[in-house]
Amino acid sequence: MNQINKRVRGLFIFLFVFTLACSHAVPDKMSAAGSGTWNSPFTVSQANSNQNGSTQTVEGYVVGQPTATNTVVTSNFPNDYALALADSASETNTSNMIYVQIPSSFRSGYGLQSNPDLMGKKLKVTGSLSAYFSHSGVRNASAFEVVDGGTTDPTDPPPSYDSYYSSAEGKTGSALKTALHNIIDDHQTLSYDAVWDALRNTDEDPANPNNVLLLYTGRSQSKFLNGGGVDDWNREHVWAKSHGNFGTTQGPGTDLHHLRPTDVTVNSSRGNLDFDNGGSQHSEAPGNYYDSDSWEPRDEVKGDVARMIFYMAVRYEGDSGELDLELNNLVNNGSAPYHGKLSVLLQWHAQDPVDAREIRRNNIIFENYQGNRNPFIDHPEFAEMIW
Known part of the structure; x- marks a missing residue:
C-alpha cells in the first residue's frame, strides 16, 4: 500500500512540474511568433x-529614450532622435529593449520630446535590424505606427540620403569618424x-526671397547688401579660418557647410574666438555673448x-594634403588647427535640435554645390x- 501511495505521489509531482513548465513555456513560444512583416511583426525579443x-x-x-548604451530616460527627453521599445510596458x-533611431522625417510625430504621451503605448516600426548606440537597434526606419492609431504608410521609402551613410552603419568612435570622413571627403570646391x-541661396529668408538671414543677429537683410560696410553682411567662417591658417583657399576656406552670412561688425567681434558660454552681451x-577668449x-x-x-572636424582629417582639423575642450586655440570647446558644443547640439532651415541648407549644398552632406544634420x- 505504501508503495502504491509513493507511486501516486510521484506521479502527482511529475504532473505538477510538467504543467508548471508548460505554463511558463507558452509565453516564450508566443513571444517568438511573427515573421517580421508589417502584418506579423517581430517582438522585441525576436528582433x-x-x-x-x-x-x-x-x-x-x-x-523611454536611449541616451547611451545602457541608459534609457523616461522623462525630460533631450530631443526627438530615438526611442526604446520592449515587450513589456x-x-x-535595457538588455530587454531595442533602440530605435528616428529619421528626421518622423521626429515630429514619434520623438518623445515632442510626443511624451507615447510612453507606454504599443508601436510598430519597420527598419534595418542593426546596432544603434552600440546596442541592438532599428535603424533607417521607413514606417511607424501607434498600434491603436496614428498610422503612416509602411510602403513609404526611407529618406533618400540614408543609403548615403550605409558604409558607416554599425560603427562608433574613431571608426565611425573615419567612415563619415570617407563619405563626405573630396567634395566639389x-x-x-x-x-x-x-x-x-543657402541662407535665403523663407519669408522674403530677396533677403538672407544673418547667423548671429537673425536679421533679414537684402541679398545684395553685402561687402565691407558697417551694416553689410559678409562671409563668416564658423570654424575660424585662423584655426589652422587655411584662410580663404578652396577647401576649408570656401566650404559652405561652415560659411554663413553675418553682420560685418558682429563678425569682427567674433573674430577667431572659440565657442563657450558666458561673457558680455553684444x-x-x-x-x-563674448569675452576675451570665447563666443556664445x-x-x-x-x-x-x-x-x-x-x-x-570630420571632413578635414589630414589626408590628400589637407589640414587635420580637430576638436578639443579648450579655448584660446589661436592658430593651431583645433577648435573648442567640445563639451559645450555637445551641450548646444542637444539643446538646439536640427530644424527645417538646416535641413534645407544641407540639401541645397549637397544638390547644387558641393555634392556632400553634413552628417550631423542628417544623423x-x-x-x-x-x-
Whole structure:
C-alpha cells in the first residue's frame, strides 16, 4: 500500500512540474511568433536575436529614450532622435529593449520630446535590424505606427540620403569618424568669390526671397547688401579660418557647410574666438555673448554652430594634403588647427535640435554645390557616438 501511495505521489509531482513548465513555456513560444512583416511583426525579443541588418517590422511598447548604451530616460527627453521599445510596458532592463533611431522625417510625430504621451503605448516600426548606440537597434526606419492609431504608410521609402551613410552603419568612435570622413571627403570646391552667390541661396529668408538671414543677429537683410560696410553682411567662417591658417583657399576656406552670412561688425567681434558660454552681451547682436577668449551665439543657432564645427572636424582629417582639423575642450586655440570647446558644443547640439532651415541648407549644398552632406544634420546621434 505504501508503495502504491509513493507511486501516486510521484506521479502527482511529475504532473505538477510538467504543467508548471508548460505554463511558463507558452509565453516564450508566443513571444517568438511573427515573421517580421508589417502584418506579423517581430517582438522585441525576436528582433534582438536577429541583428543581421535585414529590414523587418518590430512591435513593442515605448519605454523611454536611449541616451547611451545602457541608459534609457523616461522623462525630460533631450530631443526627438530615438526611442526604446520592449515587450513589456514596465520593462526597465535595457538588455530587454531595442533602440530605435528616428529619421528626421518622423521626429515630429514619434520623438518623445515632442510626443511624451507615447510612453507606454504599443508601436510598430519597420527598419534595418542593426546596432544603434552600440546596442541592438532599428535603424533607417521607413514606417511607424501607434498600434491603436496614428498610422503612416509602411510602403513609404526611407529618406533618400540614408543609403548615403550605409558604409558607416554599425560603427562608433574613431571608426565611425573615419567612415563619415570617407563619405563626405573630396567634395566639389568653390572659389571664394562664388561663395557670395551660394550664400544668397543657402541662407535665403523663407519669408522674403530677396533677403538672407544673418547667423548671429537673425536679421533679414537684402541679398545684395553685402561687402565691407558697417551694416553689410559678409562671409563668416564658423570654424575660424585662423584655426589652422587655411584662410580663404578652396577647401576649408570656401566650404559652405561652415560659411554663413553675418553682420560685418558682429563678425569682427567674433573674430577667431572659440565657442563657450558666458561673457558680455553684444550690443548689436542681442543673445550673443563674448569675452576675451570665447563666443556664445544666440540660443536659436547654438546647435547649428555645433554641427558646423563637428562637420569640419570630420571632413578635414589630414589626408590628400589637407589640414587635420580637430576638436578639443579648450579655448584660446589661436592658430593651431583645433577648435573648442567640445563639451559645450555637445551641450548646444542637444539643446538646439536640427530644424527645417538646416535641413534645407544641407540639401541645397549637397544638390547644387558641393555634392556632400553634413552628417550631423542628417544623423544628430553621430556626435555622441563619436565624441
